[in-house]
Amino acid sequence: MPVTESPSADVNTSATFPMAAHTESAGLPAPPRLMLLACLRPAPEGGECLLADGRAVYGRLSQRFPEAALRLGLPRTAYFGAGDGHATQVFTRHADERVSVRLRQDALACFNPTVQPHLPHLRAAIAASQRSMSLEIGQGYLIDNHRWLHARRLFAGERLCLRALGDARFPLPVGFVLHIPAIRDSPFLENCR
Numbered sequence: 001m002p003v004t005e006s007p008s009a010d011v012n013t014s015a016t017f018p019m020a021a022h023t024e025s026a027g028l029p030a031p032p033r034l035m036l037l038a039c040l041r042p043a044p045e046g047g048e049c050l051l052a053d054g055r056a057v058y059g060r061l062s063q064r065f066p067e068a069a070l071r072l073g074l075p076r077t078a079y080f081g082a083g084d085g086h087a088t089q090v091f092t093r094h095a096d097e098r099v100s101v102r103l104r105q106d107a108l109a110c111f112n113p114t115v116q117p118h119l120p121h122l123r124a125a126i127a128a129s130q131r132s133m134s135l136e137i138g139q140g141y142l143i144d145n146h147r148w149l150h151a152r153r154l155f156a157g158e159r160l161c162l163r164a165l166g167d168a169r170f171p172l173p174v175g176f177v178l179h180i181p182a183i184r185d186s187p188f189l190e191n192c193r
Helices: 054-064 066-071 116-129 187-192
Strands: 003-012 019-022 034-041 049-053 078-080 086-088 091-093 098-101 109-111 131-133 140-144 148-152 159-166
Touching: 049 054, 049 116, 049 140, 054 066, 054 098, 054 116, 054 148, 066 116, 140 148
Parallel strands: none
Antiparallel strands: 003 159, 019 148, 034 140, 034 159, 049 131, 049 148, 078 086, 078 109, 091 098
16 A cells, blocks of 8 residues: 555553544545554553444435435535645545545534435434444554544543555556445435436
């Protein structure tokens, strides 16, 4: 995997706040496809990784709050990054009926007022889709950054993880396929095609 950004160490020696679900480099026009996280030293307390499949998040949102799924997929309803960031949307529908996800939830995330009322539904869908993972020394994960959201719980003590971002040496299908007919055929999505 060609590394587009130098591996970075996530080293902390005191209690550290949790990290909300996000995709890496959401403020770039073309975020890296892959994200690798490897644990060199787990925190003595907390720091579990939380992974959520974007397909599960989108499916939950579409079934329970279809207008939220529609609005969060409208172009330029989110801006991620500082002054050189990127105007985009949380969910992008591609011509081949695949969907990709892009998200950050920190001080460098701005949302159009039309989508702000739907953010609690998005966060609830993410929380319901998350799976917790405690990494031990030498363990890690590799995810498709256009499909998976990742987060971290609060931790105390020293923790050392390495992260690498990059792109595959072979083509990967973008995001995920909508296998649920109710989602594909939803009247709320007609305007997105």
